[in-house]
Amino acid sequence: MPTVSVDDRSVEVPSGTRLTIAIQQAGIEIGHRCGGKARCTTCRVEMHEGESSGMTRAEFVRLREAGLLDSHRLSCQLVVEDDMRVSSVMTKQNQGWPDTGPALDEHLVPESDRFERAFLEAEQPG
């Protein structure tokens, strides 16, 4: 099983696990204020190792709108396929939220298809 290292923790998860869920399982209370639907960016992470080149259309659009396309990924739009090392950004503790957000669907929403960034940039010129 792949290992996800996040901040000072790590966890092994089955391949295909949503990254936000893996981060939660590591004990990090990362935000997911929109319920994992690529709308809020509170689940954003900095990727250090194991970044997937594939991206959902929803992740591409939201990161571009937020000016985060070159620096962050949305953990709710990524699945763990190989070992990953990431840093969380917005957590219940550092944001003072009463909770992390609505429960996450086990599967990627709103769509699971992933594309290379170059394809998405050509498809949706900014």
Ligand code: FES
């Ligand atoms: S949980 Fe809102 S964008 Fe990922």
